[in-house]
Each structure stands twice: as C-alpha cells, then as structure tokens.
Amino acid sequence: MSRGAERLYGAVVEITNRCNFRCPHCASASGEARADEMGAGEMAKLAGDLAALGCREFTMLGGEFLLRPDWGEIGAAVKAAGMELQLITNGLLVTPEVRRRFKALDPQTVCVSFDGATRRSYRAVRGVDGFDRCRRLIAGLVDDGFRQVSAITTFSSRNLGDFDRFVEMFIDTPVVWQVQIVHRAGERFDDSLLLNDAQFAEFADRATKCLCELHGRLRLQVMDDFGYFPVNPKLAFLCQRWDGCPAGRRVVGIRANGDVLPCLSLGGGFVEDNLRRRPIAAIWRDPGSFARFRHKSDRLTGFCAKCPAAKRCKAGCTAAAISNSGSATENRFCLRRLETTRLADLR
C-alpha cells in the first residue's frame, strides 16, 4: 500500500439515486436517477475490484435500491466476490417475493430506515404514510430469520421526542436499533432539522442511559457520529477501536454514476474521483487521494485541538463535524466535550 492508504474495509455503494421518498435530510438528495448510472456489468466489476482490495463489507443502498431492476444481480456479484452484503432500504417496496430474494442473497444485515415512532412523526420526517408497513416489515424480517435486522433512525429536531417510544418498540426484541444524528448535507436539507446543543445533550443522555442500563434488553447501536473518548468508563467501548473517522481511510462511498467519495454522508462537495476515469484500486492507493481525511490530526482546531484525546479522536466523524461546526477539524457534538463542560458548569 502507498503511504496514507490503509486496507479498505467497507464500501457503501449507491446503486441508484432513484427513490420513492423525498426526505429533507437525505445526504444524496435522492429522487431522480443520476444521468449516467453504472450498468450491472460495471457494478459487478466494481464488486470484484473492491474484493481484490481486501474490502469485506459491501453496503448496497440508494436512493431506494429496489427501484433498480437488476439489484439482485448486483447482490449476487457481491456475494460471488466473497464480501458480506448489507442492504439498506426504506421498506415500502419490500414484498414477500423481495424478502425471498433477500434471503437467497444471505445478507449480513437488512436495515430498514425508520425515522418515526408514531404514524404522525413518521409522516413528518419521511413525507409518506409508511409507519405501519415498516413496522410490519421489520417484524417479518425477524421472523424470516435474517442474520441481523436493523432499524435505522436518524434523529433530528423533528423526531427527537420519539426516543423513548423507539426504546419501547425495540426493547426485548432481536432488532438492532441503529441511531444516528442528522447531518447538514444534500441540496434539500432544511437547517431547522439540525439538533442544537441542548438537543444533542438530550440525545446523548438518553442514548447513554440506554447503553448503560438496558444492555441485554435493547440492542442499541450508536453510529460513528456519537461518542469520542468519554470519561465515563462504561462508555469506553465507544472509542476502544476508534482512531479517527474511517471515511477515506478504511471506508469509501461510491455513487451510482461512479463518483468516489470518502463517505456518502458528506455530500457532493467531496467527490474525489470517478470510477470511469480510474479504477477504485488506483484511486484508493493514490497517496494524494482523500488527503483531507487521511491526514486530519495535524489540523485540528478549537476544543478538539486542545483535547487530551485529540491524537486518537481526530475530531470524530467528519460529516458530523462539518455539519455541526462548519469545519472538519472541530466537532461540537462530542461526549467528552459535554462532560467537561458540565463539570466546569457545576456550581
């Protein structure tokens, strides 16, 4: 490997930008298909190239990937290349036949985006009435015996109040509840969705409480945009394997038109190259690629620059940092920062 490039662990691949939803928080602003989306042959070649680079996980998403008729072929190519397959769907197009086809692919995880814990809040976030259907689907997927069924909730100012209802919904079930925070990305993004500091603190307190008190009962999976070296020893696991944002270092995002990004959550301003110009191996091994992400620790600013955990943390998730502070080099939504501030504010 060239200097700066690590072994590629996972690829998040948008196989189409077509979507039946128009969610305001979508980082890809999905809706219409991109003008020049790659064909099934190109996707199969991509799968082979990624596997040759050592990639282990291929996350297939959209848009809504089920709107692409050849999604099954692409999934089969991924499995044939020896990678684990993860599927992320909004769930509305999943029929019993689709579930059978999912099963045949033996995915590592089937994830359903699930952003509202009531019909009303689901509609407020997603714009359609999909609550009951998604809920039934998640239960059906569990019954089907998939290796892991995840419900993904992106918390914004609109659905933060649903946190406890979600907990009630998923407690004592085998469903993995994956939570993440909304990031400013995508052309449709509405800034009123962003969490403010108090809302982040509320989210952090609730998630922390669940992690500490409901383990074994609630399979809560917090994503890379939560954590960062908290002083609380019970949350030490949040950073035990963290050595900076994996975007562009161990993970890559690929759009349906071949655009290569460090992470799909970052949005269009971070396109590094295109697969039609250079194959993924050449892009990945190029020492100049993803330079802003691979050498981030030298340029930290603000609170993060002075933090004792700075060298390992590197300001956490880059997409989150850019969203909440406007800079990749400082992350306002950080547990350690919250703890330190609360200590300083004690009277």
Place this chain on the structure above:
Amino acid sequence: MTVEKIKELMRGGDVAAARVAAKALAGDEPGNIEARALYGVCSRLAGDDGEFVRVDDEIAAMPGAPRSPVWRRYHAMRVAACGSMLLLPAAADMMTPVMKYGGPPFVDPVLVAPKPAATDGKYPGKVKITWKKVSGAAKYKIRRATSSDYSKSKTIATVTKTAYSDKHPACKPKKRYYYWIVPCNAAGRPFKSKKRFDAGYAKQALKITTMGAMDVGGSLQLEVEGGPCDDISPEACKWRIVSGASCATLSKKGLLKARRMGRVVVSAAYRGAKAKTVIEIGVLRTLYGGPPFVPVAETVGIDGGARDAAE
C-alpha cells in the same frame, strides 16, 4: 487565576492549562476545595487516574468537602471506579454494559466486600448478620450455605441496610450457617468482590402452638414446636402458669384444666428456649359472639341425609 478562569479553560477544552492553573491555585490556597477538586478532575480528564484518586483522598479528609458540589460529583466519579457519572442521572447506578458492538466490555471494579458478623446462638430462632457499609454499593445480597463453600451458597435476601436477620423456619436453630455479603448497584446487579464469610447459628426457638381459648370445665393438652425440634414432646418441657393460676391447673405434661372464666398466661421452657402464650377461658360461643354451635353432621349430611330428614 481564579476558579472561574480555570472553568473557562475547561470549557474551551484546554484541560492541560486548566490542570496546571488548578494545581497552582490549590497550592496557593490550601483550603480551596473547589480548586483542588478541579485539579483532580482535570487530572482524570488528562488520563492521570493515579493523581485523580490521590487528590480525592486528600479532599475527603478536609472538613468542608461535603459542601462542595464539584467535589461531590468528583467523588461520585471516584466511587464509580475512576469514571464519570455525569451523563447518568443516578451516580449510584453503576450497571456495566456488555457490548455486542464496538469492543470488549468494560470490566467492573472489584470492591472489597464487607466481612459479615453473624450471631452465635444469641437469638432464639434467628441469626442476625451485620456488616459495614461499602462505598459505592446501593444494595447487598445475603448468601447462605451450610458449608464454607461459596459455590454452594444461595441468595436468601437483597437489602439496602447493613443488617439482616435470618429467621426460623428457613434458619433452623442450632444449625450452623455460613453467610456472605455481596455488594450490588441500585439495580441489584452484583459487583465483583472478594468473598468473605462468617458463620452463625440460632438459639433454640420455641413456640406454644395450642389455640388460645377453651371452655370452662374443659381440658387442653398444650403443644410446642421449635424449628428442628418439631418433635419435642410436651412432656419434655417445663410448664408453668405465669398468671391466672386461680382459673386453671397445669400438669407437668402440659395438660391445662379450666376451672372458671378468666385469662391464663402459660410458659414453656426447653433447653434454655422459652415460650409464652395467653389462653382465654370462658364459654366458647359467648367468647366468639357467633350463633350457637351445631355439629356439622346435623346440618348437611355427606349424602344430603340431613336435608332429606328435615323434609
């Protein structure tokens, strides 16, 4: 440098500078608990757990420590094995997550379990177990076994106090039991702790089981029971009328004969264990206030014969 300035440095993330400033201020003002506490906290934030613990011990010995909110929270961190409970509502709740994701589980702190003191034959029918409070524990599980082998012990109770009485009939008199105390968090989850036990036994328990009422002119054989001594015969006890001797007579074998209405207090003793009971002597139907007693067989026969006869 003032405490406020140190806090300002912390808010800006400059923990290293805050630590240096807090140390200097604590040196200049030895009685300034908050400065000292901030120094300890900053040490922890900087990863120096040894200093964090040392400073906490130092502050704990100072007279005004309990009044400092910073130190109280700081001490809660210490209790939670050098961690911060800032994000949790109850500092005493120290449940540890076992992670399915993101890494190995955090290892629980090993607390020093208290050595229990169990009474040796001090109380009839019970063993009283006491122990010292363990810092950080919200509850205690009491485990009991008939040998000193901990693996054979079973939890008999979970309590929040530092004393427990193991009573008859679960605790049989004169039988030696071994007790362990396991400190737990508020949710009842045990901490890892060293195992220390004490053995104890209960004195003989004795109880007079005979119904406390009889008719004038009647006689009543008094009975006793006492844990493993259920087979104590009344003849083996020493019987005595404590009061009301004019109403009844009592034989050595525990046979009470009622002579007139009144109240008799009777005691029994067996190998150091004593019991007392009150027996009312009167006319039973008057005493209970109900309708006159009629034998059951005359009301409803097993085969309905009584009703048939009435018809």
